[in-house]
Every structure is written in structure tokens, then in C-alpha cells.
Amino acid sequence: MTTVTSATATATATATAGSTGKTGTGIGADFNTFLGLLTTQLKNQDPTKAMDTQEMTNQLVQFASVEQQISMNGNLDKLIGLQQAAQLTAAAPLMGKVVEVASDRISLQGGTGTLRLPAAGAASLARVTVLDAAGRTLKQQDVTLGTTATDWVWDGRNAAGQRQPDGGYRIVVAGRDKDGNPQEITANVVARATAAERASGGDLKLVLGGVAVGFDAVRSLGQ
Structure with a gap:
């Protein structure tokens, strides 16, 4: 046998x-x-x-x-x-449309980048920090949250007023309550869809300028 x-x-x-x-x-x-x-x-x-x-x-x-x-x-x-x-x-109809996505990177397109902050809740203040590829702080600003979602617009300049090139930049958003205590907060990125592509691993990605996210990260569609 x-x-x-x-x-x-x-x-x-x-x-x-x-x-x-x-x-x-x-x-x-x-x-x-x-x-x-x-x-x-x-x-x-x-x-x-x-x-x-x-x-x-x-x-x-x-x-x-x-x-x-x-x-x-x-x-x-x-x-x-x-x-x-x-x-x-x-995904073709999305091209050129403004899309809100969950991402830890803000897309600087045409010299501006937009971050959508939630309405005030446990957190009444959001500290937004924009970092470059080396982890250096380019911009940091405290934003008071309103009764509805608030759009924070970055003008693409660092703290010294120097304009940064279009692309993707890491963002960190830290929430604070009225007493200054840390509170969890979630912010989304708002940008214009420029392409859709299949990544090397086979996953489909929606490209927003210098930022690419999975289609499951889409939260809302604009004009």
C-alpha cells in the first residue's frame, strides 16, 4: 500500500x-x-x-x-x-464631488483643507493640530464647537505663514470640556474626489487629492 x-x-x-x-x-x-x-x-x-x-x-x-x-x-x-x-x-459619478470621509489625514487641495468638527457635546472645544510627514507641527488652533457641525478650514500655511504644497497632512484633534478636561471627539475630512483606484492588495480606494481612503470611510456626499 x-x-x-x-x-x-x-x-x-x-x-x-x-x-x-x-x-x-x-x-x-x-x-x-x-x-x-x-x-x-x-x-x-x-x-x-x-x-x-x-x-x-x-x-x-x-x-x-x-x-x-x-x-x-x-x-x-x-x-x-x-x-x-x-x-x-x-465610483465615476463621485469624481469632482465634495465628499466627507473618516480619515486622520487632511487633504490640501488648491491651497485649502477642510475638517468637519462635530457639534458640541461632552467636548465644547477642539484643538486641531496639523503635522507634516516628519511629525512636525505646522498649524495648531483651538476651535469652539457650535450647536451644529463646524467646518474648520486650513489655509495651507504653517505657523510662520509659509504656504505648504498640496497633498495629505496628518491631523490630530483633541477635545476639551468647559473645564479643560480631555474629551473624546471625532472629526471628518471634507475634500473633493479626484480618482478611484485599486490598491496593490486588491482593495478599492477613493482618492481625495493627496489622501486615499477605503469606500467604507465615506460618511456623506456633497455637491
Whole structure:
């Protein structure tokens, strides 16, 4: 029985190597490969201890199951690719539209960047800090929260008045109550959608100038 198993594995490896680079080949699609596996297995049986019929049937069923799974995985990959392409196409109407997204990076477009702060609650004040790629503070400002959402607009200048190039900048928003105690606060970024792309990992991204976010980060659509 050990000899049969070893020979079957060798035949399987040979068949696999021979089918490398071919599309749609395998046990179910290539009858010659199937016959090769079956013949090799029969040749290597011990004549005095022929393989049990049920055991052979089980192996043939396993061969078919593996082939079916390979085919199913291929079809699933195609389906995912088509779905992602459809999502990219569906994102076309967003291009040029103002979008509110959850992000820790503000998009500086045309010299301005907008951050949407929530209405006052436990926090009545928000300290907004804009950082560059090296983590240096470019701008910091305290904003009093109103009864409705407040848009804070950055003019693209640092504390020294120097204009920064368009792109994505990290933001940190810290909430404070009327007594100055820290309070949790969530702010969103408002920017104009400029592109939609598929990242290297297959994830779809909505591009807002120098900031890219997943479509699940979209919170609202504007004009």
C-alpha cells in the first residue's frame, strides 16, 4: 500500500509539472492526465495485494474534489475581479464631488483643507493640530464647537505663514470640556474626489487629492 501511495504522488507531481502554464488543464479537463494517474497506480500495485476497490474509488473521488475546488477558486477570482471593476465604474459619478470621509489625514487641495468638527457635546472645544510627514507641527488652533457641525478650514500655511504644497497632512484633534478636561471627539475630512483606484492588495480606494481612503470611510456626499 505504501508503494502505491508513493507512485501516485510521483504521478501527480509529474502531471502537475506538465500542466504548468496551461489554462483550464487538470484531472477533470485533461483525460490523458487522468489515465496516466490511474495507469501508474495500477502498475505499482502488489499483484498479491491488489488495492481494495473501495480505496481506489475514494482516491478517484479525492482527485475529482481537488479539481472541482481549483475550478471553483478560479471562478471566484474572476467574480471578485468583475465586482471590483463594477465598483470602480460605479465610483465615476463621485469624481469632482465634495465628499466627507473618516480619515486622520487632511487633504490640501488648491491651497485649502477642510475638517468637519462635530457639534458640541461632552467636548465644547477642539484643538486641531496639523503635522507634516516628519511629525512636525505646522498649524495648531483651538476651535469652539457650535450647536451644529463646524467646518474648520486650513489655509495651507504653517505657523510662520509659509504656504505648504498640496497633498495629505496628518491631523490630530483633541477635545476639551468647559473645564479643560480631555474629551473624546471625532472629526471628518471634507475634500473633493479626484480618482478611484485599486490598491496593490486588491482593495478599492477613493482618492481625495493627496489622501486615499477605503469606500467604507465615506460618511456623506456633497455637491
